[in-house]
Amino acid sequence: xxxxxxxxxxxxxxxxxxxxxxxxxxxxxxxxxxxxxxxxxxxxxxxxxxxxxxxxxxxxxxxxxxxxxxxxxxxxxxxxxxxxxxxxxxxxxxxxxxxxxxxxxxxxxxxxxxxxxxxxxxxxxxxxxxxxxxxxxxxxxxxxxxxxxxxxxxxxxxxxxxxxxxxxxxxxxxxxxxxxxxxxxxxxxxxxxxxxxxxxxxxxxxxxxxxxxxxxxxxxxxxxxxxxxxxxxx
Numbered sequence: 001x002x003x004x005x006x007x008x009x010x011x012x013x014x015x016x017x018x019x020x021x022x023x024x025x026x027x028x029x030x031x032x033x034x035x036x037x038x039x040x041x042x043x044x045x046x047x048x049x050x051x052x053x054x055x056x057x058x059x060x061x062x063x064x065x066x067x068x069x070x071x072x073x074x075x076x077x078x079x080x081x082x083x084x085x086x087x088x089x090x091x092x093x094x095x096x097x098x099x100x101x102x103x104x105x106x107x108x109x110x111x112x113x114x115x116x117x118x119x120x121x122x123x124x125x126x127x128x129x130x131x132x133x134x135x136x137x138x139x140x141x142x143x144x145x146x147x148x149x150x151x152x153x154x155x156x157x158x159x160x161x162x163x164x165x166x167x168x169x170x171x172x173x174x175x176x177x178x179x180x181x182x183x184x185x186x187x188x189x190x191x192x193x194x195x196x197x198x199x200x201x202x203x204x205x206x207x208x209x210x211x212x213x214x215x216x217x218x219x220x221x222x223x224x225x226x227x228x229x230x231x232x233x234x
Contacts, residue, residue, distance in 0.1 A: 003030040004130045007050040007087070009041030009067065010034075011060050015115070019054075022119040029126065038062025042070055050087045051130050056115070057093040057104050064091055068107040088129045092117075093140070101140050111135035112220070121186075128188040134220035135186050141227055170213055177231065179206040184223045184232045 006029055010016040016034060023029050033048045035041035038059040045053050053071070057064035068089050075086030089109040093100045104112050111129040113122065114137050125135040172180065175196075182192045189203045196203075207219070216222035226232040 003028055004052060004126060005030050005032045005048070005050040006052050006054060006126065007031075007033040007035070007041070007045050007048055008054045009036075009038070009044070009059065009064070010054070010056045010092070011036050011058070012056075015056075019119075019122070023123070023126075026123055029123065038064070038067040041067055045071060045087060046074070052090055052126055053087040054090045054092060054126070055109070057091055057100050064093075065103050065107045068109050072108055088132075090125060090129050090135070104140070112140045113137045114139050124188070124191075125186065128186070131188060131190075133188050134218050134223075135188075136184075136220050136223050138185060141184060141223060172210065172213055172231065176206050176210050176213075179203065180210050180222065180226050181232050183207070183210070183219050184226055 006023065008016060008019055008023075008031060010019065013036070016036070020031050020034060024031055032050050033044040035044045038061050041053070041055065041059070042062075055064045055067055059067065062070075068091060071086065071089060088111070090111040090113060091104045091107060091109040092113055092115045093104040094115055101112075111125055111134055113125050113135065117125070117137065125137075128135040178196060179192055182195060187195065189200050189207065192198075192203045193200045210216070211218070211222055214222050214225045216225055223232075
């Protein structure tokens with residue numbers, strides 16, 4: 001597999017330089033562009049067509065949420081069908097800003113991480129995101145879970161969500177629960193396979209079953225529903 005081509009959009013010079021320098025130490029990652037604001041970031045991403053775009057949520061001109069939204073719109077344009085595959089988007093946000101966390105989660109990005117993440121965890125998040133596996137930082141998951149519980153209390157009179165009804169008749173197996181716990185912790189399929197001593201093919205089968213039983217569109221949604229329903233506790 002070739003190097004994962006990454007563009008980093010971060011307005012804080014020291015943070016951007018530090019992340020770029022650290023990521024360049026990894027043989028499987030190539031930094032193909034940097035930008036200090038949203039407008040530059042969109043232009044850089046359109047020009048360099050990276051595999052993964054790392055976008056800070058707190059950009060000075062166009063915030064990371066709007067950048068993500070615009071990139072998703074560009075990817076959906078008819079002219080994009082024949083172009084290179086759109087980049088996966090990894091949003092960075094401050095863990096102590098609940099509003100920003102919820103905005104990042106709602107933005108439609110592929111993965112979500114706090115800004116003070118360790119470099120090895122960031123590399124793990126980049127690899128997972130590039131491989132099509134949504135990566136959600138446990139800190140963000142906790143905040144989303146808190147909001148989900150608030151909403152759940154407000155909607156307590158409504159019928160159970162469809163995924164909870166499904167679980168009543170087709171509950172997760174013990175192995176599926178183990179896989180789900182690792183998904184919530186941000187593990188990639190390869191990491192899950194190593195942790196549970198099973199093949200990646202078996203992991204993919206378990207993930208498909210989990211998504212089906214939770215009526216989840218992706219791993220991120222499955223993680224939130226697992227936390228909300230109490231299937232997994234942080």
